[in-house]
Amino acid sequence: MMNKNTVLAWATFIMIIVGLGLIALGAFRYYEIAGWGFAAVGVGFFAIAWVFNALKGRV
Numbered sequence: 001m002m003n004k005n006t007v008l009a010w011a012t013f014i015m016i017i018v019g020l021g022l023i024a025l026g027a028f029r030y031y032e033i034a035g036w037g038f039a040a041v042g043v044g045f046f047a048i049a050w051v052f053n054a055l056k057g058r059v
Contacts, residue, residue, distance in 0.1 A: 005056045012052045019045030 002010075019042040026038030 004059050008052050008056045008059070012049045012056075015045050015049035015052065019043070019049065 022038050022042030022045060026035035026040075026042060029035075030038055
């Protein structure tokens with residue numbers, strides 16, 4: 001059974017993977033103006049993952 005901390009840990013891990021994927025898309029696939037948007041959203045995913053990681057043990 002997954003408790004709240006396990007759910008937050010998995011959510012953090014998944015968001016880091018998605019953030020890395022978006023940054024990679026922005027850097028390697030869409031290297032024109034759209035790439036900046038992909039990279040910015042990827043950094044946003046990192047920020048949300050950081051919040052999820054900080055919430056472990058507090059919720």
